[in-house]
Amino acid sequence: MIALGSLLGALGTLSILILIYILAKLSERFGAVIKMRPRYRYYYVALVFLLIGWIAQLLIMAVNLMPANIQNALNSVWFLLLAYYLPVTIGVTIGLIITWRYWSWLVAERNG
Numbered sequence: 001m002i003a004l005g006s007l008l009g010a011l012g013t014l015s016i017l018i019l020i021y022i023l024a025k026l027s028e029r030f031g032a033v034i035k036m037r038p039r040y041r042y043y044y045v046a047l048v049f050l051l052i053g054w055i056a057q058l059l060i061m062a063v064n065l066m067p068a069n070i071q072n073a074l075n076s077v078w079f080l081l082l083a084y085y086l087p088v089t090i091g092v093t094i095g096l097i098i099t100w101r102y103w104s105w106l107v108a109e110r111n112g
Contacts, residue, residue, distance in 0.1 A: 006061045013054045013088065020046050020095045027102045042098045049091030056083035 024043030031040055056079070063074045073079060 006057075010054065010057050010061060013050065013057055016088075016092065017047060017050050017054060020050060020091070023095065023099055023102075027098070030102060036102070039098055039101055042094055046091040046094035046098070049087040049094070053084045053088035053091065056080075056087070060084070 020043055024040050024047070027040040027043065028038075030036070031038060060074055060080065063071050066074070
């Protein structure tokens with residue numbers, strides 16, 4: 001049986017995936033209007049990293065349904081670090097940087 005915390009964690013990662021996709025579409029349109037360089041494409045790079053992390057998270061959730069040798073590999077600290085934490089960190093960082101590039105004018109307008 002899958003624990004509720006694992007399920008909610010996977011839904012949280014999925015919500016970040018959806019958020020980055022929405023920001024990519026909004027930034028694409030906004031960039032076209034103000035004739036900005038197409039940096040929104042980096043959102044899609046971030047989505048790839050986040051998708052890798054989400055798939056790894058789903059695999060870790062289903063580890064009890066797999067054979068013993070695969071369970072040992074998926075329960076290792078290195079798999080968790082390289083397949084989940086690192087891709088999610090890279091994806092969120094890319095998303096944050098590109099979001100700041102496109103949408104920082106909102107903060108500047110309020111303070112200025």
